[in-house]
Amino acid sequence: MGSAAIPVRAIVAGHGTFASGIVSAVEQIAGRGDLFATVSNTGLSLDDIQQTLSRALDDSGARVIFTDLPAGSCTMAVRRLLRERPGVLLVTGINLSLLLDFAMHDGDDSLQAAQAALERGRASMTVHGA
Amino acid sequence: MPIALYRIDDRLIHGQVVVGWGQPLELRFIVLVDDEVAGSEWEQELYRMGVPPEMSVYFHGVDDAVPRLAEYERMPEPGIVLTGNIATMQRLVAGAMGQVRAVNVGGVHHAPGRIGRLRYLFLTPAEEEGLREISAAGVDVTAQDVPTAKPVPLADILSATTST
Secondary structure (H helix, E strand, O other): OOOOOOOOOEEEEEOOOHHHHHHHHHHHHHOOHHHEEEEEOOOOOHHHHHHHHHHHHHHHOOOEEEEOOOOOHHHHHHHHHHHHOOOOEEEEOOOHHHHHHHHHOOOOOHHHHHHHHHHHHHHOOOOOOO | OOEEEEEEEOOOOOHHHHHHHOOOOOOOEEEEEOHHHHOOHHHHHHHHOOOOOOOEEEEEOHHHHHHHHHHHHOOOOOEEEEEOOHHHHHHHHHHHOOOOOEEEEEEEOOOOOOEEEEOOEEEOHHHHHHHHHHHHOOOEEEEOOOOOOOOEEHHHHHHOOOOO
């Protein structure tokens, strides 16, 4: 996706094609899909998910991981990783508004950008009609 | 039948269990049977934090779990018994002497030495034998990852092959 040599700022991990799907939406809206590396849990055991995420952190140098579901296997694997990786931040239960906000603040420290994006993501869930 | 499901799943507590099965079966407790997790306070905390507030999680090693199954069967609301591998479920079934009527094989993923049977099920010859022995004890063994999928009987599991 897009031009080369943009450093990956965060990893998005989740069920099925959640990660690649939500990142493709960020790319479509803001052209910033390259800021993210994606991981799917499909077909992987918990150990394999953890190894895949560990490799993604090492390869990218990212310090932020976004996951889809609090009890999901990616979330559980990341929480295991956090024990041996201080300085890495996990945000779970993400949505597109959150990820876009993070992507648009790529000049900020990634941990601060993630914290700020959290508020945007929460606020984006609204109800209309009856 | 307060224990609605005896499930083998190498991801233990995760989305399919908590949401996929948890919501339609209205599960209110998970009995996680795993010798390693039972010995680690940290692991237990990890899993405890992964479940929604309406669910309780109980941790046991196999030997510790067997005498408590009857107690869990008497719980007022439904729950699930989870093991992370076939060998653990086999020990549980053997120890429980007839209390376990059916076992759900929910996820055993790819690893060296395992042959692909279903999208979410890869087995070594020893694991296949383990499932046969569980079945031979009079237990209905089927594979089913999520409630909306069709349960696959053991004979069909063992004759199935997958290209992944």
